[in-house]
Amino acid sequence: MIKKTLAFVFILLCSSNIQANDLNSDDQIRYQSMIEEVRCLVCQNQSVAESNAELAKDLRREIKLQIQDGKTDSEIKTYLLQRYGEFILYEPAFSQKTMFLWFSPIILVLMFFGWFKKIGN
Amino acid sequence: MIRRLLPLIIFFALMGFLAQSLYESETELPSPLIGKPIPEFKLRNLITEEFVTNDQIVGNISLINVWATWCVGCEIEHEFLVELSQDRNVNLPIIGLNWKDDDQLAKLWLKQLGDPYMLVLKDPEGKTAIDFGVYGAPETFLIDSNGIIHFKHIGPLDREIYEQDILPLIGELN
Numbered sequence: 001m002i003k004k005t006l007a008f009v010f011i012l013l014c015s016s017n018i019q020a021n022d023l024n025s026d027d028q029i030r031y032q033s034m035i036e037e038v039r040c041l042v043c044q045n046q047s048v049a050e051s052n053a054e055l056a057k058d059l060r061r062e063i064k065l066q067i068q069d070g071k072t073d074s075e076i077k078t079y080l081l082q083r084y085g086e087f088i089l090y091e092p093a094f095s096q097k098t099m100f101l102w103f104s105p106i107i108l109v110l111m112f113f114g115w116f117k118k119i120g121n
Numbered sequence: 122m123i124r125r126l127l128p129l130i131i132f133f134a135l136m137g138f139l140a141q142s143l144y145e146s147e148t149e150l151p152s153p154l155i156g157k158p159i160p161e162f163k164l165r166n167l168i169t170e171e172f173v174t175n176d177q178i179v180g181n182i183s184l185i186n187v188w189a190t191w192c193v194g195c196e197i198e199h200e201f202l203v204e205l206s207q208d209r210n211v212n213l214p215i216i217g218l219n220w221k222d223d224d225q226l227a228k229l230w231l232k233q234l235g236d237p238y239m240l241v242l243k244d245p246e247g248k249t250a251i252d253f254g255v256y257g258a259p260e261t262f263l264i265d266s267n268g269i270i271h272f273k274h275i276g277p278l279d280r281e282i283y284e285q286d287i288l289p290l291i292g293e294l295n
Contacts, residue, residue, distance in 0.1 A: 041256035055256055058247040083254040085153040
């Protein structure tokens with residue numbers, strides 16, 4: 001009897017688990033990588049994947065729904081950017097405003113290169 | 122000489138920028154919604170339970186205030202909101218967006234602390250709040266008579282912010 005009950009509870013737990021993760025495996029991977037790219041604005045040093053804030057939960061739910069609706073990654077990112085601005089994504093989009101940010105490592109490397117060369121001479 | 126000092130100058134400039142960002146409040150982010158119309162929504166009125174759409178609240182220069190009973194800052198600003206709504210010289214309807222709250226607690230709050238709102242919409246799932254780009258209540262939006270958002274304030278609203286930021290904008294809009 002106890003065994004049967006335990007088995008029943010186990011099956012119940014498993015089925016609720018399946019319901020909670022009703023994305024197929026490809027979408028699950030997309031979902032996971034997406035929520036790691038999105039900043040939780042309440043606790044700004046955590047991603048939406050890590051945070052337990054209510055807003056993070058809502059954003060996770062929203063991203064999941066949109067994946068289920070067949071939205072592409074860039075459509076979902078646009079959705080977030082239109083509402084929260086650049087800061088919500090850890091990796092800023094390439095635009096005129098962020099151009100310097102993107103090129104700054106190259107500029108710095110070139111600067112150091114020039115500098116060391118001078119010192120060498 | 123200058124060439125030798127250059128790395129030092131760059132170093133101090135960098136330190137300056139870092140120190141600056143350390144001390145300035147960076148919790149307030151610019152909203153991409155400024156200059157755009159309020160998002161579409163269909164939410165229930167907290168009191169009457171009737172559905173209200175975004176078109177129905179547009180028509181006057183007004184404030185949209187995002188609040189909740191679990192929000193500490195909301196309690197701080199509430200007195201000022203009540204004051205503003207009772208001021209006869211001020212004609213600025215306040216529309217409340219009750220964010221992820223319990224209906225009963227929200228109603229009790231308005232009963233006990235006063236109700237400054239023309240109407241309160243409830244957003245139990247927080248979907249409309251996301252459309253408004255809300256991330257920390259209280260948040261207050263100034264909209265014009267066409268429903269265009271002109272200003273957003275994050276954190277408790279007080280007289281100083283109202284007079285400094287909101288009042289001049291209302292003057293421009295009129």
